[in-house]
Amino acid sequence: MDKPYNNKAWFLVVPVFALVALSAIIPIMTVVNYSFQDTFGNNQFFWAGTEWFQDVLSSDRFWDALGRNFMFSVIILSIEIPLGIGIALTMPKKGIWVPVCLVTMALPLLIPWNVVGTIWQIFGRADIGLLGYSLDQLGVNYNYASNIFDAWATIILMDVWHWTSLVVLLCYAGLVSIPEAYYQAAKIDGASRWSVFRYIQLPKIRGVLIIAFLLRFMDSFMIYTEPFVLTGGGPGNSTTFMSIDLVKQAIGQFDLGPAAAMSLVYQLIVLSVCYVFFTVMSNVGVDKPDARVED
Amino acid sequence: MLELKNISKKVGNALHISDVSMSLEKGSVNVLLGPTLSGKTSLMRLMAGLDRPTSGSILMNGSNVVGMPVQKRNVAMVYQQFINYPAMTVYENIASPMRVAGVDQATIDRRVNEAADLMKLTPYLDRTPANLSGGQQQRTALARALVKNAELVLLDEPLANLDYKLREELRVELPKIFAETGAVFVYATTEPQEALLLGGKTATLCEGRVTQFDRTIDVYNHPSDLLTAQTFSDPPMNVLPVTKVGNEFVFETSRVDVPTNVSGLADGNYKIGVRPHHMLLEEPKGHSMKLDCVVSTTEITGSESFIHLQSRGAHMVALMHGVHRVEIGDAIPAYLEQKSFFIFDHHENLVSAPTFDSQN
Numbered sequence: 001m002d003k004p005y006n007n008k009a010w011f012l013v014v015p016v017f018a019l020v021a022l023s024a025i026i027p028i029m030t031v032v033n034y035s036f037q038d039t040f041g042n043n044q045f046f047w048a049g050t051e052w053f054q055d056v057l058s059s060d061r062f063w064d065a066l067g068r069n070f071m072f073s074v075i076i077l078s079i080e081i082p083l084g085i086g087i088a089l090t091m092p093k094k095g096i097w098v099p100v101c102l103v104t105m106a107l108p109l110l111i112p113w114n115v116v117g118t119i120w121q122i123f124g125r126a127d128i129g130l131l132g133y134s135l136d137q138l139g140v141n142y143n144y145a146s147n148i149f150d151a152w153a154t155i156i157l158m159d160v161w162h163w164t165s166l167v168v169l170l171c172y173a174g175l176v177s178i179p180e181a182y183y184q185a186a187k188i189d190g191a192s193r194w195s196v197f198r199y200i201q202l203p204k205i206r207g208v209l210i211i212a213f214l215l216r217f218m219d220s221f222m223i224y225t226e227p228f229v230l231t232g233g234g235p236g237n238s239t240t241f242m243s244i245d246l247v248k249q250a251i252g253q254f255d256l257g258p259a260a261a262m263s264l265v266y267q268l269i270v271l272s273v274c275y276v277f278f279t280v281m282s283n284v285g286v287d288k289p290d291a292r293v294e295d
Numbered sequence: 296m297l298e299l300k301n302i303s304k305k306v307g308n309a310l311h312i313s314d315v316s317m318s319l320e321k322g323s324v325n326v327l328l329g330p331t332l333s334g335k336t337s338l339m340r341l342m343a344g345l346d347r348p349t350s351g352s353i354l355m356n357g358s359n360v361v362g363m364p365v366q367k368r369n370v371a372m373v374y375q376q377f378i379n380y381p382a383m384t385v386y387e388n389i390a391s392p393m394r395v396a397g398v399d400q401a402t403i404d405r406r407v408n409e410a411a412d413l414m415k416l417t418p419y420l421d422r423t424p425a426n427l428s429g430g431q432q433q434r435t436a437l438a439r440a441l442v443k444n445a446e447l448v449l450l451d452e453p454l455a456n457l458d459y460k461l462r463e464e465l466r467v468e469l470p471k472i473f474a475e476t477g478a479v480f481v482y483a484t485t486e487p488q489e490a491l492l493l494g495g496k497t498a499t500l501c502e503g504r505v506t507q508f509d510r511t512i513d514v515y516n517h518p519s520d521l522l523t524a525q526t527f528s529d530p531p532m533n534v535l536p537v538t539k540v541g542n543e544f545v546f547e548t549s550r551v552d553v554p555t556n557v558s559g560l561a562d563g564n565y566k567i568g569v570r571p572h573h574m575l576l577e578e579p580k581g582h583s584m585k586l587d588c589v590v591s592t593t594e595i596t597g598s599e600s601f602i603h604l605q606s607r608g609a610h611m612v613a614l615m616h617g618v619h620r621v622e623i624g625d626a627i628p629a630y631l632e633q634k635s636f637f638i639f640d641h642h643e644n645l646v647s648a649p650t651f652d653s654q655n
Contacts (some may be wrong), residue, residue, distance in 0.1 A: 038480075178376070179376055181374045182378055184340075184345055184374075187345065187365055187366065188345070188366065189366070189393045189395055190366030190392075191391075191395060195395075199381075200380060200381070
């Protein structure tokens with residue numbers, strides 16, 4: 001059959017193509033471009049091949065920062081996910097307290113990152129901060145500016161305070177969508193509270209939990225503002241995460257090539273870790289697709 | 296045996312169940328028939344022990360079980376939605392009540408296989424519910440209820456979400472399977488046809504009241520009042536307000552002789568109920584009341600046609616076999632056969648039922 005061939009159809013995809021090009025392809029290709037070149041200013045560039053990538057991957061600085069990122073994300077996820085589920089489980093399902101709880105939970109999410117950083121930075125100061133001063137009076141030697149453990153604890157606390165709500169809200173949405181009949185059926189079966197959680201609630205919120213997990217992983221892996229505001233990456237290099245290191249190189253030292261190479265590596269890591277998580281988690285507890293029935 | 300004695304349930308100011316008394320025998324099939332929101336589910340929740348009645352008592356084999364927690368009552372319940380444990384295989388789902396009860400593995404194995412066999416689930420024992428069709432999911436839930444060997448089995452519109460063919464199949468099998476376990480079997484439905492097919496006894500519910508509880512056939516043939524008759528008729532029973540004057544029932548200009556068996560009735564206002572399939576478009580032999588009607592709608596399903604008629608403010612439905620060619624707005628006569636009259640007095644209580652029960 002002869003299909004009419006009309007080149008004008010291309011015009012219809014041009015707007016989308018232009019948008020994607022401007023927002024994603026061009027910026028990324030610029031970074032790719034930088035990562036293979038060297039410059040001495042004056043807008044003159046020289047081909048550098050894979051030199052920057054080799055530099056980045058062989059530097060201790062990169063591996064240390066990467067290690068800190070993973071450690072931070074693991075700690076954040078292992079606190080926020082269980083805590084979020086726990087809070088969501090205790091929230092009321094109906095009644096006048098529902099909006100109160102939801103608004104209270106949503107409040108931290110509305111506060112910008114650097115404000116959160118500033119709030120806690122002041123809150124933790126031993127001279128004028130309520131937390132720092134109280135701890136000091138109680139005889140605890142708390143100082144995020146000089147003690148590595150204190151700096152980490154403060155950043156983790158900030159993140160937990162700021163983002164646990166996201167996990168709570170997602171889990172809560174999943175929990176309220178479970179039909180009441182499931183709980184009745186479990187009650188008639190004589191199932192324990194734990195069984196109800198393990199065999200009804202957890203499987204039913206698996207979908208939103210995957211989303212919460214991925215969002216919190218990506219966000220925590222890209223941690224920047226909080227340590228930057230709190231200590232600028234210190235004490236020493238102890239809270240210099242990859243993004244902080246990247247900014248130091250790109251803006252502080254204006255090493256565009258290494259910074260570009262590093263950000264590409266950084267992005268690939270985030271992408272591949274998310275891909276692995278997503279594949280693993282969406283396959284947990286699901287039968288293989290070839291076992292499906294068609295009736 | 297399960298006995299309900301003057302059960303009422305109030306939620307806030309709303310009376311969900313109002314003074315219900317009934318006694319359900321072991322190994323019997325009991326149908327709760329009523330429209331949506333008539334209290335079927337509320338009554339089942341009370342029977343199960345999920346809710347506490349506001350007043351009245353519930354006796355299981357003679358002992359009062361009000362206040363006894365549901366998990367100690369040996370009750371099984373199946374819902375309109377397909378409720379299974381999402382992360383467990385079909386096998387584990389069926390086994391779950393026995394696991395809670397601490398039954399040994401060999402017995403669990405035997406009973407799961409028996410139940411799976413009855414419910415035709417044997418090939419799917421290793422699957423999770425998400426990988427089953429709707430019918431298989433519901434059969435899993437039914438199998439779980441079956442292995443429990445419960446004294447009281449409550450099925451709340453279990454087939455409502457299944458396709459037509461599966462419903463017919465299960466409708467026949469379910470009462471047999473559960474009756475063999477000796478359980479008190481209670482089945483809630485909105486469909487009069489389903490009640491007739493299940494047989495046993497039927498309780499018709501309306502706004503939280505049981506209007507009648509008797510053998511299903513008897514409730515159908517001798518509804519105690521108009522409300523029961525309307526609940527147990529789909530499409531709804533045609534009701535015509537008439538006046539008895541001497542030896543005749545009169546509606547506007549139409550009249551018919553009063554049946555001989557009720558000739559002794561006092562003059563006054565009555566209501567005549569006629570099921571849609573006894574409303575005829577051709578004049579029958581024997582006595583009938585002729586009404587001049589106007590066709591307002593027709594619904595044709597192929598083997599049957601529903602013809603909606605208006606006659607001086609009365610709305611009627613005639614059920615005809617086959618496809619009938621009538622146009623909306625046509626003026627046609629309709630005939631109500633005298634021998635198919637349900638006659639209700641002004642309190643809407645049944646005075647007389649049709650005399651040809653067995654042909655219904």
